[in-house]
Amino acid sequence: MTGQLLLVDDEPGLREAVQAYLEDSDFSVDVAANANEGWQKLQQHTPDLVITDVMMPQVDGYQFLKQMREDPRFKTLPVVFLTARGMTKDRIQGYNAGCDAYLSKPFDPDELVAIVENLLERRGATDKPSEGTNLDEIARQLAEIREQLKQRPAIAQTASPIKIDLTPREQSVLDLVAEGLMNKEIARRLETSVRNVEKYVSRLFSKTGTNSRTELVRYALEHGLTH
Template sequence: MPGQLVLVDDEPGLREAVQAYLEDSGFEVQTASNARDGWDLVQKVLPDLVITDVMMPQVNGYEFLKQLREDPRFQTLPVVFLTARGMTNDRIQGYEAGCDAYLPKPFDPDELVAIVTRLLQQRAAIKAAASDGENSDVADLSRQIAEIRAILTQRGAIATSPPPIKLDFTPREQSVLELVVDGLMNKEIARRLETSVRNVEKYVSRLFSKTGTNSRTELVRFALEHGLTK
């Protein structure tokens, strides 16, 4: 199963070897040599899965994972720990911190590929299940948007140009925002913009991040209140 991975490890030899093996197995892999660079990379790439070493200088794997889990965009992102520490207590600490798999070094690269494949399959199944229920959500979302518009109009709260705030949206993010406000779900937005659903998910996640919202209805209300759509 192809997927976009981020690999974080401070050992150059192991990092390069694992990257090469994963890429030979069909995955796209971007790497970082420490958790701080890994955090920047994850925010830029919005990967399907993260593989990270635990014992790293400055910011260790547990702290890196905590940072990921505190961000709404990455609360369900699969994370695999790679570490030379294989004691039971260490594994328990890893699972309690929220990692999805724990692989002690040295490890068989085929086992890593199997773990990554399984986690990506689980993630895809969850997304598919959510997508199956998407159509039933469209009517409810449209109703909520209509109610928001009506309430804000009654209050005179829908902003007129120029917008009262200025956010740095890319042209594509602005297009996605317009369609979200129109009540479209990700599949329909992807068709309208001739892109993939995964790309739309990335744009919606970025819109949540830039506006400080956590749901489509919150995003719609925020956009209407602040005049961010046409």
């Protein structure tokens, strides 16, 4: 699984070690040495998940979390607390403050990776799919796509090949979209999260200048982009 994470911790050694382990697990990790720096990073780019220490100078993790939850942009952003305070009352305080997971130091990095993957998977499952939740509209789009697929040989005869730099995963997603699969089905086929599929579809829209799955498939077929 991939994802963009923000790690906030004032201990340089721990911060670097956790960053390295998460990056080895295929996550992209941005780091901040304190909550104020973390807040600035959030303004520049919204990550998929935040991992933050609780006990930090000036602004602690609870204040940082409160600041995030009061901002509509970050109200539902998954947050994992890392802290040396592991008593039950501390965990309760963390969950009451709105964190999604609470991990006591020292911790097994594999456990952190499992927590992050689980939270991102849950978020992907509950996020509104990019193609919408109107079943009639989805059915209509599928019908259009499949109708175009029937005409594929005719289209191929007049195709005007065009070179667009697609990553192997983007190509795989494009081919499956062209087969008429929706994001949930594509995620299952590629063994990834729905959220990741949505990101790839969004990138395909951007690279092809299209705005819908139907337009994307039409563009791909006309320009010989599908395999």
